[in-house]
Amino acid sequence: xxxxxxxxxxxxxxxxxxxxxxxxxxxxxxxxxxxxxxxxxxxxxxxxxxxxxxxxxxxxxxxxxxxxxxxxxxxxxxxxxxxxxxxxxxxxxxxxxxxxxxxxxxxxxxxxxxxxxxxxxxxxxxxxxxxxxxxxxxxxxxxxxxxxxxxxxxxxxxxxxxxxxxxxxxxxxxxxxxxxxxxxxxxxxxxxxxxxxxxxxxxxxxxxxxxxxxxxxxxxxxxxxxxxxxxxxxxxxxxxxxxxxxxxxxxxxxxxxxxxxxxxxxxxxxxxxxxxx
Amino acid sequence: xxxxxxxxxxxxxxxxxxxxxxxxxxxxxxxxxxxxxxxxxxxxxxxxxxxxxxxxxxxxxxxxxxxxxxxxxxxxxxxxxxxxxxxxxxxxxxxxxxxxxxxxxxxxxxxxxxxxxxxxxxxxxxxxxxxxxxxxxxxxxxxxxxxxxxxxxxxxxxxxxxxxxxxxxxxxxxxxxxxxxxxxxxxxxxxxxxxxxxxxxxxxxxxxxxxxxxxxxxxxxxxxxxxxxxxxxxxxxxxxxxxxxxxxxxxxxxxxxxxxxxxxxxxxxxxxxxxxxxxxxxxxxxxxxxxxxxxxxxxxxxxxxxxxxxxxxxxxxxxxxxxxxxxxxxxxxxxxxxxxxxxxxxxxxxxxxxxxxxxxxxxxxxxxxxxxxxxxxxxxxxxxxxxxxxxxxxxxxxxxxxxxxxxxxxxxxxxxxxxxxxxxxxxxxxxxxxxxxxxxxxxxxxxxxxxxxxxxxxxxxxxxxxxxxxxxxxxxxxxxxxxxxxxxxxxxxxxxxx
Numbered sequence: 001x002x003x004x005x006x007x008x009x010x011x012x013x014x015x016x017x018x019x020x021x022x023x024x025x026x027x028x029x030x031x032x033x034x035x036x037x038x039x040x041x042x043x044x045x046x047x048x049x050x051x052x053x054x055x056x057x058x059x060x061x062x063x064x065x066x067x068x069x070x071x072x073x074x075x076x077x078x079x080x081x082x083x084x085x086x087x088x089x090x091x092x093x094x095x096x097x098x099x100x101x102x103x104x105x106x107x108x109x110x111x112x113x114x115x116x117x118x119x120x121x122x123x124x125x126x127x128x129x130x131x132x133x134x135x136x137x138x139x140x141x142x143x144x145x146x147x148x149x150x151x152x153x154x155x156x157x158x159x160x161x162x163x164x165x166x167x168x169x170x171x172x173x174x175x176x177x178x179x180x181x182x183x184x185x186x187x188x189x190x191x192x193x194x195x196x197x198x199x200x201x202x203x204x205x206x207x208x209x210x211x212x213x214x215x216x217x218x219x220x221x222x223x224x225x226x227x228x229x230x231x232x233x234x235x236x237x238x239x240x241x242x243x244x245x246x247x248x249x250x251x252x253x254x255x256x257x258x259x260x261x262x263x264x265x266x267x268x269x270x271x272x273x274x275x276x277x
Numbered sequence: 278x279x280x281x282x283x284x285x286x287x288x289x290x291x292x293x294x295x296x297x298x299x300x301x302x303x304x305x306x307x308x309x310x311x312x313x314x315x316x317x318x319x320x321x322x323x324x325x326x327x328x329x330x331x332x333x334x335x336x337x338x339x340x341x342x343x344x345x346x347x348x349x350x351x352x353x354x355x356x357x358x359x360x361x362x363x364x365x366x367x368x369x370x371x372x373x374x375x376x377x378x379x380x381x382x383x384x385x386x387x388x389x390x391x392x393x394x395x396x397x398x399x400x401x402x403x404x405x406x407x408x409x410x411x412x413x414x415x416x417x418x419x420x421x422x423x424x425x426x427x428x429x430x431x432x433x434x435x436x437x438x439x440x441x442x443x444x445x446x447x448x449x450x451x452x453x454x455x456x457x458x459x460x461x462x463x464x465x466x467x468x469x470x471x472x473x474x475x476x477x478x479x480x481x482x483x484x485x486x487x488x489x490x491x492x493x494x495x496x497x498x499x500x501x502x503x504x505x506x507x508x509x510x511x512x513x514x515x516x517x518x519x520x521x522x523x524x525x526x527x528x529x530x531x532x533x534x535x536x537x538x539x540x541x542x543x544x545x546x547x548x549x550x551x552x553x554x555x556x557x558x559x560x561x562x563x564x565x566x567x568x569x570x571x572x573x574x575x576x577x578x579x580x581x582x583x584x585x586x587x588x589x590x591x592x593x594x595x596x597x598x599x600x601x602x603x604x605x606x607x608x609x610x611x612x613x614x615x616x617x618x619x620x621x622x623x624x625x626x627x628x629x630x631x632x633x634x635x636x637x638x639x640x641x642x643x644x645x646x647x648x649x650x651x652x653x654x655x656x657x658x659x660x661x662x663x664x665x666x667x668x669x670x671x672x673x674x675x676x677x678x679x680x681x682x683x684x685x686x687x688x689x690x691x692x693x694x695x696x697x698x699x700x701x702x703x704x705x706x707x708x709x710x711x712x713x714x715x716x717x718x719x720x721x722x723x724x725x726x727x728x729x730x731x732x733x734x735x736x737x738x739x740x741x742x743x744x745x746x747x748x749x750x751x752x753x754x755x756x757x758x759x760x761x762x763x764x765x766x767x768x769x770x771x772x773x774x775x
Contacts, residue, residue, distance in 0.1 A: 037647035039579035056529060057583045057643060127662055213634050218658050219643040231508060232527035 009261025012196075015254025019247075023069040032060035034067045035219040043237055052243050055226075056233065061240065064221040065247055071222045072203050072251060075137050075215075079202040080195050082141025083148050088191060090145070091152025092179055096160060107153070110146040118143035118205050119212075126214040136215045140205045144198045151194045155187035189266035196259030200252045207248050223248050316755065316774055317500035318521040318767070319510040323478065328460035329447050331408040335685070335765065338447040340481055340501055342766035345386075346466035348449035349377050349396070350441065352764040356599035358445055362391065362467060372436035372718070373419075379427040383490040385453040386471045393423040399452045400431070407448075414443040437715050438722045442688065446765055469494045469770050479503065483769065495757070495773040507636075514540075520755055520774070523767055525748035527636060528586035534750045542750050544588060545760035548597050549685040549745030551589075551637060553645060556678050557738065558701035561628065566620045568737035571679075572610035573617035574652040575645060581743045584640035589746040594730040595690040597744055599763045602726035609734045617652040625653035628678035631671050633663030638681040641742055645681070672699050683745050687763060690729060693738055702738040 031051065041058030044050045052061040090110070094103040122131075122139035129135055159165060165182050173181070209215035210224030218225065223244040230240035322336040329337040343351060349363035360366075363377040383391040400421045403412050417437045422430045433440060443449065456465025464472055469491065473484035485497040502519050504510040507526035513519045515533065525531060534540040555562040555571065562568050577591050590598065593606030630646065632638040639660055646656045656679055661667040671677045677699075684692070692698050694708040707729055714725035733739075747762040757771030 035643070035647060037579070037583060037644045039576070039582045042583055056586075057640075057647075127666065130659055130661065130666075132659075213639070213660060217660065218639055219646060232530040233532075235530070235533040 006261050006264050008257045009265050012254050012257030012259070012261050015250050016258050019069050019251045019254060020073065022066045023073050026063075026066035026070050030060075030063035030066050032063045034059060034063040034221050043233075046239070053237075053239060055229065055240055061226075061243055064226060065223070065243060067221040068223045068226060068244065068247065069251075071133070071216050071220060072206060072248075075133060075140065075206040076199045076202045076255075078137040079140040079144060079205075080198050082138065083144035083198055084191065084195060086142075087145040087148025088152045088184075091149035091154075092156050092183055092187075094149065095153040095156025096175060096179065096183070098157060098160075106149065110149050113143065114146035116143065119208060122205070122209050123212070123214050126209075131209075131214040131217075133216045133220075136206055136209045139209075140202045143205075144201065147198060148191070148194060151190055152187060155190045156183050159183050159186045189262075192266065193259050193263045196255050196262055200255035200259070203248065203251050203255065314496065315498035315500065316496045316521065316772060317480070317502050317519045318523050318769075319502050319504055319513055319519040320523050320767075321504060321507070321510070321526060323503035324481075326461035327464050327472070327475070329409075329450075330402070330406060330460060332461075333409055338765040339767050340483075341464055341466070341468075342447050342450060343468060343764070343768050343770065344470045344483060344499075344766060345464050345468045345472065346447075346450040346452070347468045348444055348446075348451060349379070350445045350449065352442075352445040354759060354761050354763070356601070356761075356763055358441055362451055366441075373433045375431040375433070375441070376424070377429045377431070379429065380490065381427055383467050384488050385456055385465050385467055386486050386488060387453060387456050387465045388488070389453045389455050391451065391453075391467050392426050393429045395451055395454055396429045397421050397423050398454050399450065402452065402457070403448055411446075412448065414439060414446075415448055435716055438717070438719060439688070439715055446687075470499065473498065494770055496769070499769050499772065514750060514752070521749065521751040521758065523749060524762070525750060528588040528746070528748060531586070531588075531748065531750065537753070539753055540750055541753055541755070542748065543758055543760055545747040545749070545762065546590065546597060546599055547685065547745045547747045547762045548599070548687040548689070549683040550592060550595055550597065550689075551641065551681065551683045551742045551745055552595075553641075553740040553742050554677075554680045554682065554700055555737075555739055556675060556699075556701060557703065558675065559678070561626045562678060565737060566622075567626070568740075569610070570617040570620040570652060571649065571654070572737050572740045573613045573620065574654070575648050575740060575742070576612040577607070577742060578612075580641060580644045580648070584644050585637060585743065585746070588748060590744040592741050592744045594734040594741060595684075595693065595739075596726070596730045597763070599761060600688060600726075602723045602730065604727055604730065606730060606734045609731075610737070610740075614648075614652050621653060623653075625655070627655040627657065629659060629676075630656040630679040630681075631659045631661055631667070631677040632681045633667040634660040635663055635683075637683060637745070641681050645679070645742075675699050675701065681742065685745070687765075690726065690733070693733055700739055702733075702736070704732065704736055704738075707732055707736075 031049065036059065038058035041050070041054045042056055044054035044058065046053040050060050054060055090106050094106045097103045118140050121143055122136050125135040125139050159182060165178060168178055168182060206215055206222070207224035207227070210222040211228045215224055216222035226244035227241055233240055324336040324340060325334060326332055327337060327341060329341065347362050349361060350358050351361040353359050362380055362383060364380050365378050367376045368374070377396070379393060379396065385391060400418065403415045417433050417435065417440055419432045419434045424430050451467060453465045467490065469486055469489045470483035471486045473482035475481045480503060481501045483499045483501070485494050504513065510522055511530055511533065514522050531542055534542055555568050557563060581587055581589055581591065591607045593609055596603045630642055632642045642658045646658055649656050661670055671680050691711055693700060693702045694711050696703050710725045710729040710732065714722045714729065717725060747760070749758055751758055754775040756773045759768045
């Protein structure tokens with residue numbers, strides 16, 4: 001697991017770092033209470049203690065962005081966690097028994113879930129159980145399971161035909177041991193890249209859901225809902241939409257670049273191919 | 278990676294919208310509005326069908342009443358009852374017999390003449406064929422009889438001030454005896470307009486009724502255009518797709534219509550009281566002191582300014598200013614967080630605030646939460662899908678502590694008299710006042726209802742956040758728009774366009 005730093009990795013890491021830092025800082029300090037309504041500060045211009053101004057409720061935009069970063073990362077971590085924890089074992093099982101009925105079943109169910117849009121699932125869950133961050137996370141997570149399962153399966157298939165796996169089999173190792181000792185460590189890098197990319201998708205999905213009113217409940221700040229609340233003020237106070245929009249773009253770009261960079265960083269083969277070109 | 282590319286494109290789109298929001302220059306409009314024989318008006322809710330005798334929903338009478346169907350009387354913009362198909366009416370001394378003298382020479386749009394028989398037929402149908410809850414307002418009617426071709430006598434079981442008012446709503450609409458076979462698609466009335474075309478999911482076109490008995494409408498063709506999204510409707514007006522926005526959904530967006538050379542903004546009142554309902558049946562709000570604390574804790578002026586751009590009016594009880602028994606009750610509970618804390622006795626509570634996922638409710642809830650937090654009440658906001666989920670959880674099951682909803686029905690103070698209604702307000706004194714108001718003289722009615730409104734306010738049966746404003750935006754030159762939305766219909770009859 002060695003490699004060289006590259007531009008994507010550094011840029012992505014820096015962007016993600018900013019978001020993570022903002023989220024962590026928000027636990028101990030924000031310039032103002034992000035949910036405190038203050039009519040006197042309605043649409044306060046940027047400046048005077050309000051770095052990016054205030055919204056129509058007089059809430060500080062900067063503080064909201066900071067806490068919004070927390071919401072975003074929280075959703076991303078849990079959703080990707082669900083996807084990885086469910087998708088990886090399924091993919092590995094399917095990959096280790098490529099011609100079995102179990103593999104077929106897993107991959108066909110996978111296709112079924114894959115065809116189901118995450119947003120629709122979230123709206124359905126929200127309608128039945130009441131929309132909040134949890135239903136959004138579950139919906140996004142479940143919809144991302146197939147991506148992990150497919151990636152894990154493909155990588156497992158490659159690992160399963162290597163000499164060391166054949167040797168382990170010949171030595172009488174059981175499938176459980178092969179999976180944990182040989183397969184997982186060797187597909188880890190692929191999964192990390194997938195996680196980073198899925199994270200970006202989860203962030204956008206959460207923003208979209210909150211925008212539609214099916215995500216994080218008010219008044220907990222969320223970038224998507226900040227966008228939605230700024231909608232009616234687009235013509236008079238466009239900055240209210242600009243900042244959360246920018247934050248979403250930065251986070252998504254950051255995780256995508258990070259994913260790209262990690263792939264190059266973790267995959268020596270790919271680096272060599274590029275060098276040969 | 279392709280999928281991610283699309284997602285980024287979506288993100289960029291959101292950003293893009295934000296970025297180009299600043300300069301809203303326009304290429305159209307400005308130079309002399311064209312003289313035209315048609316007008317189109319934007320609405321948000323499309324009727325499911327055109328039969329308001331069997332289908333609930335405000336959209337049907339909004340489009341058809343007064344415009345296509347007429348009653349014997351109608352409600353004026355000031356809340357007064359005026360003659361329409363009846364030239365006049367006499368009330369007997371015991372106030373149980375109403376004698377209506379009908380206008381002569383009126384015909385339905387299908388050519389049938391309008392006579393006393395149609396009145397007997399239409400009012401009779403309410404009891405026999407109508408399927409709406411509100412038809413119970415006619416329970417007080419004992420019998421409807423034809424005296425001669427242009428005189429009808431309605432006898433009530435007991436005196437009722439609500440009866441004549443109900444006659445001005447859809448309940449009093451006059452139907453032709455030969456025109457009720459397909460109410461859902463083919464309305465037949467005596468009004469100045471007839472149904473021209475209905476493009477489902479898009480628009481309804483009303484055409485001038487050539488047989489109309491009164492002054493012919495100045496605009497012979499009115500199109501009601503339906504939008505699912507408030508922003509789309511705003512854009513349609515900006516780009517000239519429609520001439521009027523019947524009701525602005527997001528008051529902050531009014532700033533885009535601030536150019537007086539192109540647009541006019543009309544603000545009137547409605548019957549919609551935005552109520553912060555409190556569950557009187559379960560703690561903590563079964564305790565009057567806790568309810569009073571909530572009323573003291575809320576800075577209503579600040580709430581209106583932030584949540585609804587300062588549009589609307591503060592009321593303080595369940596009566597809009599267009600009702601004759603309106604009194605300003607906003608002084609009953611002035612903003613006083615210290616007093617609220619005192620009433621709570623230093624205790625803190627965590628309560629469920631289950632609201633419909635409608636813009637005014639979500640906006641108001643965030644202000645209410647912030648203000649209640651100052652006095653030690655933590656209100657967890659849970660937006661529920663409206664109407665289905667909210668009606669089920671809050672309205673039917675009553676599983677809530679606080680909610681916020683706009684009660685749009687006219688003269689609806691009576692809902693507090695019903696103990697099983699989701700407020701679960703229980704004060705027998707209130708019911709007595711309402712009963713005596715309905716059967717008393719008009720003066721008694723006014724006095725009793727004033728007292729009832731005061732009682733509601735004193736008991737803090739709920740809190741009244743604000744009176745929902747009626748906000749109309751129209752192109753410059755459109756006149757005769759109904760300023761106040763206090764009747765069930767959107768009255769097109771006075772419309773004109775220069």
